[in-house]
Structures are given as structure tokens and as C-alpha cells.
Amino acid sequence: MSRPREFDVDRALQQSMEMFWAKGFKSTSYDDLTRTTQVKKQSLYCVFKDKRDLFLKALALYRERSIAMLEELASQEVSPLKKLEAICDSTLYQNDETLRRGCLMVNSALEFGDDDPEVNREVMLMFDQVERILEKIIRDGQKQGLISARQSSKELAVYLNNVLSGAKVMEKSGASREQIATVLRTSFALMISENGR
Incomplete structure (x- = not known):
């Protein structure tokens, strides 16, 4: 009979995600992880093969939570423009702590580049889901004449997705909230049709 787990795996994964988010993969040691989770290294190894496996699962958890939040904003009973505004607003972090940490997915993309196919796949999966x-919101806005149809919904979605990612890099680099808000406002204004103004 297998030995029962001695810790809450979901809780340990959440705590590990927070640690990776704060320090990055390379700067996070197993001592950091065991101290944060209060779980012994051997016990962590029983569930997660190694630090990289734990990191990949933490990235997946971060992606799932981020996408769930965006889907909730997208499902609101408001106009497509209000939905896009809410998503843009959610890009701006609420306090100095979250501002300092930035976005775990963007941080990971910058840390790894294209060196790790599995990390890159997780990053690209999130970008594709966003x-x-x-695209769905923009397509609805175009049908209602609120968003410019000079470009396709796909092209505008790619554009806005990159603007949001860039805003997260700006935050991590120390740009002011005002600078970032100006970028988001300008990008948003370029997408709005005359009817949406």
C-alpha cells in the first residue's frame, strides 16, 4: 500500500507558484520552496519530479487562473468596449507588491526565451488563449459597429494582446502607471470606430 501524502498538494503548488512569481525559476532554490511550503524536499519530489516539473505545473496554474479571470470579464453583460476596457484595466497591477512581481508568464518568457520548449509551449498557450x-470580444464589437473593421478581429486581437504584454514589461521595468495607462488608452482608441466614440 502506498504511503499517504503528508501535505496538501494544491496548497504547496500555489505557494510554489508565488515563490517562482516573486523570484523567477533560476533564482528560486529548493530551500526557498521547502521553506515556503513547509514540505520536505523528498516529499515534494514524490509528487513533483524536480524543480522544473514543479515550475511547469505552477505556470499551468497561473495560466488557468489568469484565463478564468479574463473569461469572467468577457462574460459580463456589458458592451464589447466595456469588456475590453475591463481587460485593459486588469492589466494594471493594484499595488506595489504585484507591480514588482509583474506577470509570471511574461517574466518566464523573458527568463527562458526560446531555450526551453515546454516553458515556451506554456507561454504560447496562454498568449493563444488570451x-x-x-478576438471574440472584438468580433462582437465589429458586428455592432463599435470597433473598427479596417483590420480583422484576428489582427486586432494579436495587436491588443501584444500591447497588453508590452504593458506588463513596462510595469516590470519601472514605468509609471500614467505612462502605461497612456499606452493602453492610445491603443484602445485606435481600435474604436466612429460609432463607438
């Missing part, structure tokens, strides 16, 4: 959410 793009699909944005």
Missing part, C-alpha cells in the same frame, strides 16, 4: 478571448 488572443481567442480578445
